[in-house]
Amino acid sequence: MSLSYLSFLGMGAGAACAFGGAGLIAVARGWQPAASRSRGAGLRGRAARAVAELPSGWRDNYRLLLAAAGVAGAVTWAVTGWPVHGLLAAAIVAGLPFILHPGGSGRAEIARLEALAEWLQQLASVRAGGKPLEATIIALDTVPALLRREVGSLAGRLSSGVPARSAYRALADDLGDRVGDDIAQLFMDHVTSRGPGLARALAAQATLVARQAADLRDIDAERAKARSEARRVSLFAIAVVGAILLNGSYAAPFATPLGQLGLVALAALFVLALVWLRRMAEMDAEPRTLLPADQRRGSNGREGAVG
The missing domain is CATH 1.20.81 (Receptor-associated Protein)
Structure with missing residues (x-):
C-alpha cells in the first residue's frame, strides 16, 4: 500500500520537475510570458492573463521565477525526501507575486x-x-x-x-x-x-x-483594504506551513504517504480559496459590440455552406 502511494506521488513530483526543466530550457531560449489580452477559454489562457496583469517587474521576469520555482522544488524534495514538500516549495515560489499583488486585474x-x-x-x-x-x-x-x-x-x-x-x-x-x-x-x-x-x-x-x-480607480481604492487583508492572511498561512514542515516533530504526520496526500488536499483547498477570492474581486467585462474574428469567420463559413 505504501509503495503504491509513493509511486503515485513520485510520478506527480517527477512531472513537476519535468515542467521545471522545461521552464529552464524556455528561459535559455528567451521565452517570455504572453501579454496578450485574448479572452480565449481554458486554463492556459487564464494563466497567461493572470501573468500579464502582474506589475511590470514581476511580469517581465516571471520566466525566471518559474525557473527558480523548479529549482526550489527539486532541492526541497532532495533535502526532505518527500515529493509533496518539493511541490509546495515550487508552488509557493511561482505563486508569490499573485499573493503579494492579489486582484491585479483592476x-x-x-x-x-x-x-x-x-x-x-x-x-x-x-x-x-x-x-x-x-x-x-x-x-x-x-x-x-x-x-x-x-x-x-x-x-x-x-x-x-x-x-x-x-x-x-x-x-x-x-x-x-x-x-x-x-x-x-x-x-x-x-x-x-x-x-x-x-x-x-x-x-x-x-x-x-x-x-x-x-471610476474604476475609485472602486479599486475601496477594494484595497480587502486585498491587503487577503495578502496578510496568505503570507501568515505560508509562514505557518513553512514552520511546521521545517520542524521535525510537527512535520512527522506529513512524513508518510497518507500524510503527503493530506498535504496535497490542504494545499489545493488553499489555492482554490485564493482563486475564489480573486474571481470575486474581478468585474464582469462589458459585452463586445463587434464580433471577434473567429466568430466572423465561423459566421461567414456557415453562410457559404448554406449558399
Whole structure:
C-alpha cells in the first residue's frame, strides 16, 4: 500500500520537475510570458492573463521565477525526501507575486484605459491640424507603452496597404473589449463619412475613457483594504506551513504517504480559496459590440455552406 502511494506521488513530483526543466530550457531560449489580452477559454489562457496583469517587474521576469520555482522544488524534495514538500516549495515560489499583488486585474485595466485616453487625445490634437487619421496613426511616435503592440500592429497594417476599415476592425480584436470596439467603430464610421468633426469626436471619446478609468480607480481604492487583508492572511498561512514542515516533530504526520496526500488536499483547498477570492474581486467585462474574428469567420463559413 505504501509503495503504491509513493509511486503515485513520485510520478506527480517527477512531472513537476519535468515542467521545471522545461521552464529552464524556455528561459535559455528567451521565452517570455504572453501579454496578450485574448479572452480565449481554458486554463492556459487564464494563466497567461493572470501573468500579464502582474506589475511590470514581476511580469517581465516571471520566466525566471518559474525557473527558480523548479529549482526550489527539486532541492526541497532532495533535502526532505518527500515529493509533496518539493511541490509546495515550487508552488509557493511561482505563486508569490499573485499573493503579494492579489486582484491585479483592476489596476491593469485602469492603466490600460488611461493609456487609451492618452492615445485618443494625442490623435485628436494632431487631427485638429487637418492631418488624415491614417497618416496620424502611422506617424505618431509617442504612443503609450501599454498600447505599443496594438497600435504598432495597426500602423503596420495601414502602412502595408490593408484597407482602413479592415485594419480598424483588426484593432478591435487586438484590444478585445467593449472600449476597443467603441474606438474601432468610431474610426470605421470616419472611413465611411470622412466628416470634419473627427477631432472633436476623438477628444470626446478620450474624455469618456478617462472617466471610466477614474471610476474604476475609485472602486479599486475601496477594494484595497480587502486585498491587503487577503495578502496578510496568505503570507501568515505560508509562514505557518513553512514552520511546521521545517520542524521535525510537527512535520512527522506529513512524513508518510497518507500524510503527503493530506498535504496535497490542504494545499489545493488553499489555492482554490485564493482563486475564489480573486474571481470575486474581478468585474464582469462589458459585452463586445463587434464580433471577434473567429466568430466572423465561423459566421461567414456557415453562410457559404448554406449558399
